Amino acid sequence: MNTTDMETSNRGAGSGYEKCTGCAVCTLTCPVWHQTRDIILTAGGRSRVLQSGGTPEEMRESITACVLCGACAAVCPAGVDTVALTTELRAALAARAPRGSFSGGGKPSAKLFFPGAALRGNGELLRRAASLLETDGFTLFDDAGLSELAGEMETGGRPEPEELKNFIHSMSGVTEIAAADGFLHRYLRQWLPAVRVSGLGEALLRKREIKNALKAGDLYIIETRGYHAAHTRLVTFYDRMRLETGCGLNTSLQRAAIPTGAASRQTVGRLDTAEQARWILHKRRPARIVAESVEDLEVFKRTPESPEVIHIAELARIPQSELAGTRDER
């Protein structure tokens, strides 16, 4: 075995895959399993293949099929970090050079709002979200470079160490980040352990006017990646919100969030997002769907069974003047 092979076969070691007992609890929340029923394509399957000496190349199809929703990591009784497992295996397959500059910029502030690529692509929603968060002291941050990095990391890339150091340095003085791209949450927490990281939904739901606008007939679609990255904390947060507002959630009996898979940047034609949306809506008749993520919003808008679909930032009334102000600041 040469050095490259050794490096390749050692990928996934940081995830604790060796602890996998084969209980298959991960399959219950896995959207890829839900659609394919093939254990090999799940985190449990990948762990078992690695345990029996398999290589990343031998499970390429499985590695690329994952949508990295993180539901399996949230429910794994053995504590395998299945997201790390898949991203490490992707890195082993991609063997790509580290990504350079991604630090981004914006006004110095203790509280930053990272809108992510999808929200940046929707000017109206971006202005609404930024305007709402602005009243809580958040400053909109130009995170385009970070979004590109996230895209690369999801498909097997990694940040260049010196650039990462620069990014961390640039965040000194920051106490809180609201990031719409849930994929970034686990990394932001690793890189900036002193910073409070929350999702856009969590940040907005702290506002009374947003929570009060949710109704009993609503189906609230949690952004899955950020939710599962802090599942122990957020499962209680969202459950309380459900009890307080009476709205439904896209959660399973295990209290994992059912993903549409739309946020995935590497799904090689495997997951049918419309089927996921139909499963979330199965036997449910919500009066309205409220989505945290723009990707999910678009999926439900395309689903014929959907009622009115809105983004969480549309729950509050914002004067046009304030929206214009936000636009001007940018």
Place this chain on the structure above:
Amino acid sequence: MTTANISSTDILDHVAPDSLKGIPRRQTNPARWNGGSWGAFTDALRSQNIEICEKKQTCRVYAVDSGGLASGLPHGVALARSAEQISAILKQAQLHRVPVTVKGGGLTTEGESVAFGGLQLDMRAMNRVLSVDAKNMTVRAQAGIYWHTLGEVLRRDGLDYLSAPLNMTSSVGGTLSVGGIDINSPRLGCSADQAVSLQVVTPTGEIKECSESENPELFERVLLGYGQFGVITEASMRIRKFTPLTMHYFYYGSLREAMEDLQLLVRGDAADYCGILTVLDKAVNLLVAFDSDERERAFFSGWRGRLRGHGQLGFALRMTWHYALRPWRIGEALYLLGRKRALEPAFKPEHHLEKNKIVDRTVVFSNSVWKFWGGKRMVIPDLATSAEKFVEAIERGNAVCRKYFPRYTLYCVGIKLSGRRERYELSCIPPDAEGFAYGCEFEPILGGEDYSREYLQAFKNEIYDIGVEMKTSYYRFGGMMKGYIRRVFGDELVEKHLAMKRAADPAMILNPDVIF
């Protein structure tokens, strides 16, 4: 020599290389099938567009079951897609004498679902709910479905299944084939008894519907049939309205008292759910739970006073006093305290509580079971007994646990029997049980200790030997411990069922070596 060609004498007398010297048992691990006709078998299936995966990395994923002690490799794996596909597979398997080992959730612990060569048929790909009949309160589902997945679908209609193992990844087909117990089994019987009708592919490839009125012989053979008489592909089962439940724990310093009180509750139909979970010999938990406030009130007015168990505060005071007088046992006291601190929140997570009632009990229990008792090696021998033998058998089993391990857990439940059903013969239901059967799993807490395979096997053997001596039965019925079946039930009954198996499965290809 293929498995199918092994003479019955060889099967009975074979002792595998890994068995222990001096332990009188007849067979443990079977020999691996040599694969002589594999090529012709797969060619025939591929000509019918049936996909067989022979990739090394795929086969390896199926090498062990939950027990982790029996290890085998199939020649190939097929994901079950339809009854017609399974029929074609079994027809070719009969023709080419290729063993077919069926796997559902794979939660066996004695290698029952492990393929020692031949084809592994993974039923989990057939996991759709086909119809829900809320008027007649039945559901029809493909048999590879996990009970949890079935529960997910039923819950959207405010419904639930009746009774299933407290493990989210048990499959419906696998459970109906072995019985299935729940903490509501004292009221509702074993899971197999909730089946209304089944679609079965027989070992010769016929697709048949069966129920108590249609092909009743097949129905009775397949339920608790350990996969010997057919592959269950669809099942219609009774269902009920979903209810959150209220749970109470009573604590005992004596296992015997807890077992006697459990039997009192079971006989009297005093609770909707009840069972025993031990932490230490002197810290035994009797849990009772209720679907309705009325049943809960009736329990507290009519039954609570008759139980000898303490409430939490009373038991804590008792334990404090006990250990205050025995300070050298501080380690035990700390273990008990640590276990209490870890288990209590896990069994009552805030996000599974609504108005102080537990919602989705199987999720709560299953998560806790995997978290606190799960591992890569699951050593859980058990005994299934009549009411009369229950206390003695479990006390003897507990003594064996104490001999082998510093920490262990016993999990005991009762099972209501629906009369003398044919399906109970040669099964986990003890032949002398009337009205109710009782069972107990003996689970050592292995922790980080590196016990040898031989040590674990010797422990299991000693538990199983109690079954032989007392003529009980076992929940884990077959696989590596199948030699005990003949010793407990005797040659006559086993030969009767072996003759039925040979008639149904001439090449003896379906789940070979599990029972016979």
